[in-house]
Amino acid sequence: MTQLFPMQAIAIESRRRGQRLVGPIDLTLGGQGATVVIGPNGAGKTTLLQLLHGTARLSAGQINWACTTEEARHHQGFVFQRPVMLRRTVLENLIYPLRLRGVPKDKARKAAREWAARVGLEPLLGRAAPVLSGGEQQKLALARALICKPKLLFLDEPCAALDGRATREIEMILQTAKADGTRLILSTHDLGQARRLADDVLFLVGGRIHEAGRADTFFNQPETEEAQAFLRGDIVE
Amino acid sequence: MVDIWSGIAQAFWLVATLDAELVEIAGRSLRVTLSALVVACLIALPLAALVAVKRFRARRLVIAVLNALMGLPPVVVGLVVYVLLSRSGPLGVLGLLFTPSAMIIAQVIIIVPLIASIAHQSIRELWQEYHDLLISMNVTQTQKIRTLLWDSRRALLTAALAGFGRAIGEVGAIMIVGGNIDHATRVLTTAIALETGKGEFALALALGFVLIGLAVAVNLAIHWLGRTEREGRW
Numbered sequence: 001m002t003q004l005f006p007m008q009a010i011a012i013e014s015r016r017r018g019q020r021l022v023g024p025i026d027l028t029l030g031g032q033g034a035t036v037v038i039g040p041n042g043a044g045k046t047t048l049l050q051l052l053h054g055t056a057r058l059s060a061g062q063i064n065w066a067c068t069t070e071e072a073r074h075h076q077g078f079v080f081q082r083p084v085m086l087r088r089t090v091l092e093n094l095i096y097p098l099r100l101r102g103v104p105k106d107k108a109r110k111a112a113r114e115w116a117a118r119v120g121l122e123p124l125l126g127r128a129a130p131v132l133s134g135g136e137q138q139k140l141a142l143a144r145a146l147i148c149k150p151k152l153l154f155l156d157e158p159c160a161a162l163d164g165r166a167t168r169e170i171e172m173i174l175q176t177a178k179a180d181g182t183r184l185i186l187s188t189h190d191l192g193q194a195r196r197l198a199d200d201v202l203f204l205v206g207g208r209i210h211e212a213g214r215a216d217t218f219f220n221q222p223e224t225e226e227a228q229a230f231l232r233g234d235i236v237e
Numbered sequence: 238m239v240d241i242w243s244g245i246a247q248a249f250w251l252v253a254t255l256d257a258e259l260v261e262i263a264g265r266s267l268r269v270t271l272s273a274l275v276v277a278c279l280i281a282l283p284l285a286a287l288v289a290v291k292r293f294r295a296r297r298l299v300i301a302v303l304n305a306l307m308g309l310p311p312v313v314v315g316l317v318v319y320v321l322l323s324r325s326g327p328l329g330v331l332g333l334l335f336t337p338s339a340m341i342i343a344q345v346i347i348i349v350p351l352i353a354s355i356a357h358q359s360i361r362e363l364w365q366e367y368h369d370l371l372i373s374m375n376v377t378q379t380q381k382i383r384t385l386l387w388d389s390r391r392a393l394l395t396a397a398l399a400g401f402g403r404a405i406g407e408v409g410a411i412m413i414v415g416g417n418i419d420h421a422t423r424v425l426t427t428a429i430a431l432e433t434g435k436g437e438f439a440l441a442l443a444l445g446f447v448l449i450g451l452a453v454a455v456n457l458a459i460h461w462l463g464r465t466e467r468e469g470r471w
Contacts, residue, residue: 055372078373084366087388100380 003066004075004151005031005183007052012061014047014207022047022207024061031151033199034174034184036215038191040236044207045187046081049154052185053078072152077145081157083137085129090121093129093140097148115143119173135166142173146182153177155186159193171196191231195219203227205236244442251443252450259444263451266424269337270405271455273344277404278397281349285356285396286382289364300357306350311343315410318343322414335416340424343410348400355399359392360385398456405452425451 006028013023022044029035037045050056052063054073065072086093094112099105116122119139124132129140138158145153155174159167174197178184188194194201198215203226211218211227222228230236251259288299320326322334322342333339363385371381386393408426415422417431425448432441 053373055369073375076373078369080369084370086367086370086384087363096384097374100374100376 002071002075002151003031004072005029005066007066007072008064009052010062010064012051012063013059014044014051014056015059020059020207022051023059025209027052027202027209027212029183029185031183032181034178034186034197035200035202036194036198037185037187037202037204038189038194038230039204040230041189043204045189045204046156047207048202048204049078049156049185049187053154075151077148077150077153079138079141079145079153079155079158081160083134083141085132085137085140087128087130089126090116090129090132090140091125093144094147097144101148111147115147118176119143120169135162135169138162138166138170139173142170146173146177150182152183152185155184157187157189159188159190167193203230205230240438240442243439245446247439248443248446248450252447259447261420262423262425262428262444263447265337265422266405266426266448267451267455269340269411269424270344270401272337273341273348273404274397274401276341277345277348277352277400278393280345281353281396281400282356282386282393283382284349285353286360286385288353288357289360290378290381290385303350303354303357307354309347309350310409311347311407312409312413314346315343315413318346318410318414334414335418335422337415337422339414340411340422343414344404344407347407347410348404351403352396352400355396356389356393359389359396363389363392394459398459401455401459402452405448405455 009025009027009029011024011026013025014021025048037048039045047056051058053076054063054069055078063069086096088096091109091112094115095105095108098108098111103111113122113125116125119142121136121140121143124136129137132140142155142158158174159170162170171193174184174186184197186197195215198218201211201213201215201218202209203211203218203222203224205226210224211222218227219231222231226236250256288296288303318339319334321328322331322339323329324334333342367385367388371384376384406426408430411422411424412427412430415424415427417423417427423431425444429441429444429448432438432444
């Protein structure tokens with residue numbers, strides 16, 4: 001059985017046209033719970049997630065997994081702020097990642113139906129995914145990412161454009177995934193959501209981690225001035 | 238005007254009586270064009286997908302050349318294929334000149350750039366939409382191309398139909414490489430050219446109407462088979 005964690009990011013950086021977007025960041029992640037990356041807009045939350053996932057190129061530094069990078073990628077999923085829907089039915093969207101991994105069609109269909117039932121999309125299985133509502137699309141994106149039972153799931157502001165009800169449904173799915181052993185790393189600028197989901201917090205400003213630690217400590221006794229200001233609701237840049 | 242009405246009446250009569258010569262010519266037209274279309278799609282669609290997703294040095298040049306070749310003059314294509322296939326040409330040994338195969342080759346050369354250019358545009362747009370998802374799913378290049386081709390199949394159908402339209406109406410190149418030989422390489426367009434040359438305008442018009450009818454029928458059939466325009470499904 002492949003072991004992903006601990007993951008160590010050493011002095012990772014992302015630069016574009018000579019300008020540093022993120023880093024240098026040193027980070028060690030264990031294999032359990034949910035880490036929430038919070039910070040103001042433009043802090044580099046999305047870029048950090050992409051760097052860790054391997055979809056953005058590192059300008060400097062390195063990321064070490066307990067296994068090979070290729071194996072690590074195989075056991076990860078990513079859910080985007082704006083869900084990307086394949087131009088297929090809900091069922092076909094769910095089947096897709098399983099078929100990529102060579103799962104037989106019958107088995108993939110069965111798993112897809114199970115996951116559709118779990119996230120409440122069973123009545124919509126035959127519908128075209130791109131015509132679903134925003135909340136339904138995000139639930140589908142989440143189910144499509146979780147259907148492969150990833151050990152690590154990145155979520156980039158998964159509820160940014162959703163209403164309260166859809167947000168609650170997404171969070172319930174995430175809590176269940178976490179309980180089932182999936183390691184979550186999600187970015188959000190919604191402090192309420194961060195409080196509800198986080199076991200650990202990474203507070204990012206200007207591409208650098210200003211504070212990192214247990215969620216209850218961060219929310220109750222933030223150490224840095226920026227974190228205190230952010231939690232007060234002041235504008236932090 | 239009299240010629241037009243006479244042409245319509247004659248077209249109706251030819252179709253209604255299933256005129257043997259018309260059936261033969263129309264059948265050959267369809268066989269040649271559909272064969273060319275299948276071969277052209279097999280070349281153009283993967284090429285379009287590859288150019289859309291793969292980054293390589295001459296990519297822009299390939300796209301520019303494909304776009305430029307959309308306007309290839311058929312007569313020039315016919316001439317080049319003629320030279321290549323003629324007895325003294327490099328491929329003369331194959332003995333393909335003045336056969337339907339030569340006509341298929343000429344049509345393939347004419348419609349590959351057209352299909353590839355239209356398909357490339359659609360696939361590139363879909364690739365922009367899917368890029369982050371497919372990269373995050375760690376798909377291989379082959380899986381990527383298969384996904385893009387499958388999910389843009391409606392647009393690719395349009396590209397293929399554009400190719401079909403160009404090929405079935407083509408006359409210059411296939412006249413040169415086919416020779417318009419009765420019972421061998423005569424197709425609807427070359428027959429129309431021949432009848433017009435003989436002053437048989439009504440018959441030429443009749444064949445023209447049959448050609449239009451055939452093109453429309455094939456388009457409708459492909460749309461129906463492709464199940465386009467169905468609400469809420471892909």
